[in-house]
Amino acid sequence: MNKREMFRYLDENKDTMASASDMIWDYAETAFEEFRSAELIKGIMRDHGFEIESKFDGMDTAFCATFGNGLPAIGILAEYDALSGMSQAAGSVERRGLQNSGNGHGCGHNLFAGASIGAALAVKEYMTRNNLSGTVKLFGCPGEEGGSGKAFMARAGAFDALDAAFAWHPMAVNAVLDMTMLANYQVLYKFKGVAAHAAAAPDKGRSALDAVELMNVGVNFLREHVIQEARIHYAITDSGGFSPNVVQPSADVLYLIRAPRTPQVEEIYRRVNKIAQGAAMMTETELEIQFVKACANVIPNKTLGGVLHGNLSGLDMPVYSEEELRFAAEIAKTSPGSASSDIERYLKDHAADMRLCLKKLEGKPICDITLPFYPDDPDRMLSGSSDVGDVSWITPTAQVATACYALGTPEHSWQLVSQGRTSIGHKGMVLAAKAISGGIADVLQSPGILDKAKEELTDRLNGERYRSAIPDGVMPRPIGKL
Numbered sequence: 001m002n003k004r005e006m007f008r009y010l011d012e013n014k015d016t017m018a019s020a021s022d023m024i025w026d027y028a029e030t031a032f033e034e035f036r037s038a039e040l041i042k043g044i045m046r047d048h049g050f051e052i053e054s055k056f057d058g059m060d061t062a063f064c065a066t067f068g069n070g071l072p073a074i075g076i077l078a079e080y081d082a083l084s085g086m087s088q089a090a091g092s093v094e095r096r097g098l099q100n101s102g103n104g105h106g107c108g109h110n111l112f113a114g115a116s117i118g119a120a121l122a123v124k125e126y127m128t129r130n131n132l133s134g135t136v137k138l139f140g141c142p143g144e145e146g147g148s149g150k151a152f153m154a155r156a157g158a159f160d161a162l163d164a165a166f167a168w169h170p171m172a173v174n175a176v177l178d179m180t181m182l183a184n185y186q187v188l189y190k191f192k193g194v195a196a197h198a199a200a201a202p203d204k205g206r207s208a209l210d211a212v213e214l215m216n217v218g219v220n221f222l223r224e225h226v227i228q229e230a231r232i233h234y235a236i237t238d239s240g241g242f243s244p245n246v247v248q249p250s251a252d253v254l255y256l257i258r259a260p261r262t263p264q265v266e267e268i269y270r271r272v273n274k275i276a277q278g279a280a281m282m283t284e285t286e287l288e289i290q291f292v293k294a295c296a297n298v299i300p301n302k303t304l305g306g307v308l309h310g311n312l313s314g315l316d317m318p319v320y321s322e323e324e325l326r327f328a329a330e331i332a333k334t335s336p337g338s339a340s341s342d343i344e345r346y347l348k349d350h351a352a353d354m355r356l357c358l359k360k361l362e363g364k365p366i367c368d369i370t371l372p373f374y375p376d377d378p379d380r381m382l383s384g385s386s387d388v389g390d391v392s393w394i395t396p397t398a399q400v401a402t403a404c405y406a407l408g409t410p411e412h413s414w415q416l417v418s419q420g421r422t423s424i425g426h427k428g429m430v431l432a433a434k435a436i437s438g439g440i441a442d443v444l445q446s447p448g449i450l451d452k453a454k455e456e457l458t459d460r461l462n463g464e465r466y467r468s469a470i471p472d473g474v475m476p477r478p479i480g481k482l
């Protein structure tokens with residue numbers, strides 16, 4: 001079987017990917033509660049002769065599906081969690097929730113799962129028909145959104161025996177994600193006060209909500225005195241109830257602290273803790289700090305990224321029907337983003353390429369080109385985080401993005417949910433499956449690539465080793481159960 005035949009296998013089996021993706025879109029299960037989605041994927045892999053290993057570190061919805069034996073051991077990562085509050089009708093150019101405050105696939109992880117399934121099945125075919133030794137492992141990685149499931153799996157040693165890992169993400173462009181991303185900690189600050197009648201006996205009350213507000217004010221002052229690249233966000237997850245005539249006896253605030261490197265996150269975290277303690281002292285409330293999760297910065301691997309770029313740019317781009325193009329143009333009108341904001345995100349440090357790409361995309365609602373790859377630019381940064389970071393510290397890791405949405409579609413938006421269950425999304429998904437399986441076929445045929453990729457990782461780590469930033473005893477928690 002050559003690569004062209006393997007890509008034809010993917011075209012012939014695109015319904016397997018599309019139906020899995022659509023079902024996961026329908027299930028729309030959030031972090032660590034993706035029970036039906038995980039069972040669906042495990043079932044498909046089992047039916048194709050993969051062996052299933054379930055539950056890593058108590059995570060019921062994490063799994064590994066393995067085929068083959070011997071070296072090299074190649075991992076493919078799959079995600080399938082949705083976001084809360086993002087319910088949206090599929091294929092609609094209007095904001096229309098399917099259910100009040102229901103969940104929705106606002107990051108396209110349904111497509112993520114579909115292409116990763118397809119890539120694993122295609123690699124199995126390729127290995128079997130060409131009599132190649134090696135192991136392909138599809139990792140079911142739950143809770144990417146707010147949970148960093150892969151970081152917990154990494155702590156449990158799930159990725160230790162891999163020679164390389166491949167992942168992707170649905171986006172509005174076709175590109176190799178050869179950028180680093182931010183490390184982060186997520187921490188819950190719980191304040192306990194004393195309830196009292198807010199008019200009759202305010203002096204008897206101690207307000208936990210005041211503590212949360214004071215903490216947030218303190219952190220807002222801190223922002224001026226942290227490194228430029230740091231990001232600090234918060235959500236008040238318990239404001240102490242709905243009665244203004246009660247001094248609120250409890251209030252919680254969830255913080256997400258990001259920076260390029262984990263030691264920088266740690267330093268800011270310690271300062272945020274001091275501010276929380278100060279707020280508790282000022283309000284005479286009690287403070288409990290609960291560490292929720294952490295993830296590492298992404299270390300891109302240029303060797304494997306180059307292999308993925310070679311495959312992606314060599315593939316025939318999807319052809320879109322008039323109807324698809326009309327739909328994409330229509331939904332793009334409702335989006336706050338634009339083609340130039342999408343392209344700028346990737347090419348901001350390469351102005352000439354940015355102008356060239358924008359010219360090629362002029363008047364097009366869907367990206368049908370592959371963005372350039374920069375093997376000699378190690379400092380490219382994509383603002384955001386991914387728990388792929390933890391995997392990338394353990395084994396050489398590369399990621400690709402394919403256009404699954406109209407240009408200008410923001411992540412975590414209703415427009416993205418709407419497009420995630422359309423033929424446009426499916427076409428991007430099949431393209432991703434081809435790029436990943438093509439890259440893995442290259443690696444299986446030329447083991448020297450893996451030696452080079454490992455050397456590159458060793459060089460970039462410069463003597464450092466992966467150490468999980470999640471303290472012992474901290475376990476994954478579904479959202480809504482914080």
Ligand SMILES: [Zn+2]
Nearest residue numbers: 107109144169
């Ligand atoms: Zn995502």
